[in-house]
Amino acid sequence: INLDALTYAGNAASLADIERQFGGSRYFFEHGDICDRALVVSLFEKYEIDTVVHFAAESHVDRSILGPEAFVKTNVMGTFTLLDAARAAWKTADGALRQDVLFHHISTDEVYGSLGATGYFTETTPYDPRSPYSASKASSDHLAMAYAHTYGLPVTLSNCSNNYGPYQFPEKLIPLMILNMLEGKPLPVYGDGKNIRDWVYVEDHNNAVWAIMQKSVSGEKWNIGGENEWENITLLQSLIDIVSEKAKLDPEKVRGTITYVTDRPGHDRRYAIDCGKLKRELGWKQGVSFAEGLERTVDWYLGNTAWVEGIRSGEYQSWIKQNYGMR
Numbered sequence: 672i673n674l675d676a677l678t679y680a681g682n683a684a685s686l687a688d689i690e691r692q693f694g695g696s697r698y699f700f701e702h703g704d705i706c707d708r709a710l711v712v713s714l715f716e717k718y719e720i721d722t723v724v725h726f727a728a729e730s731h732v733d734r735s736i737l738g739p740e741a742f743v744k745t746n747v748m749g750t751f752t753l754l755d756a757a758r759a760a761w762k763t764a765d766g767a768l769r770q771d772v773l774f775h776h777i778s779t780d781e782v783y784g785s786l787g788a789t790g791y792f793t794e795t796t797p798y799d800p801r802s803p804y805s806a807s808k809a810s811s812d813h814l815a816m817a818y819a820h821t822y823g824l825p826v827t828l829s830n831c832s833n834n835y836g837p838y839q840f841p842e843k844l845i846p847l848m849i850l851n852m853l854e855g856k857p858l859p860v861y862g863d864g865k866n867i868r869d870w871v872y873v874e875d876h877n878n879a880v881w882a883i884m885q886k887s888v889s890g891e892k893w894n895i896g897g898e899n900e901w902e903n904i905t906l907l908q909s910l911i912d913i914v915s916e917k918a919k920l921d922p923e924k925v926r927g928t929i930t931y932v933t934d935r936p937g938h939d940r941r942y943a944i945d946c947g948k949l950k951r952e953l954g955w956k957q958g959v960s961f962a963e964g965l966e967r968t969v970d971w972y973l974g975n976t977a978w979v980e981g982i983r984s985g986e987y988q989s990w991i992k993q994n995y996g997m998r
């Protein structure tokens with residue numbers, strides 16, 4: 672059961688294959704907002720839901736700087752609404768909570784703040800969110816853990832590093848750069864380009880979430896990462912090589928479109944995840960190397976121009992024009 676508000680970054684076309692294969696039997700789409708308590712309550716009842724995986728969120732840092740309210744609404748109030756509806760739905764006759772159920776909350780490594788040149792975020796690193804986005808996710812993490820601690824709601828929590836792969840909305844670095852290269856547009860690098868991110872392929876993230884859901888006890892939190900740190904500018908140079916080769920572009924010409932732009936306010940310098948706990952205790956590991964993941968991602972964007980066209984229209988376009996005239 673997929674509850675999705677289909678806001679600007681949502682796209683029903685991304686799940687067309689699943690809908691075709693399993694629609695009405697193993698897959699049910701529900702259009703709606705996680706902040707809509709009446710709807711959420713009715714879905715728990717209608718489908719007798721016993722497991723929630725809470726991926727729904729506003730997730731783009733730049734948008735959170737320009738308009739933080741949507742982040743507080745969806746990420747904080749929406750998470751609260753889902754948690755509280757789960758608590759109501761999973762109450763037994765004697766007032767206790769069912770323990771054969773699970774609420775898995777998806778979060779980000781950005782709740783831990785920013786690292787210097789060394790060190791890693793572990794599950795015990797103190798929270799230090801620094802953007803409206805990460806502050807809203809930190810708040811939702813605290814609510815999820817509080818529901819486990821206070822009410823005994825079975826909750827697990829994961830904090831993942833930067834994701835990449837097919838279907839990612841082109842506001843995030845990798846798909847934005849791929850599509851700008853293909854369209855001959857400038858490649859906007861924030862600040863000095865030396866901020867570091869730890870990139871994990873989307874399937875590896877999902878495999879980790881699945882392992883946690885199957886094996887973790889309630890109240891545990893898990894870091895998920897790629898162990899794959901890159902300065903933005905170095906990543907961009909590799910991406911230019913891959914895209915140029917596959918799309919038959921002149922890499923030197925593409926390199927010439929790199930444009931250093933004003934830095935993001937409060938731009939976190941480095942994120943790096945220690946995912947040792949997940950590897951040791953649940954036996955998870957990354958399955959896709961960065962070289963392989965980037966190739967798959969570039970191939971996907973080259974092969975799915977209809978999908979790209981679809982999301983390049985409508986609200987997203989006007990928002991982008993309004994806020995980032997150059998793109």
Ligand code: TYD
Nearest residue numbers: 732833842843844847859860861866868903
């Ligand atoms: P992003 O994909 O927005 O993820 P996050 O901010 O959650 O890490 O950005 C990844 C990095 O790339 C970040 O350091 C900001 C930088 N960046 C650019 O330099 N240019 C861009 O156009 C974008 C979208 C991001």
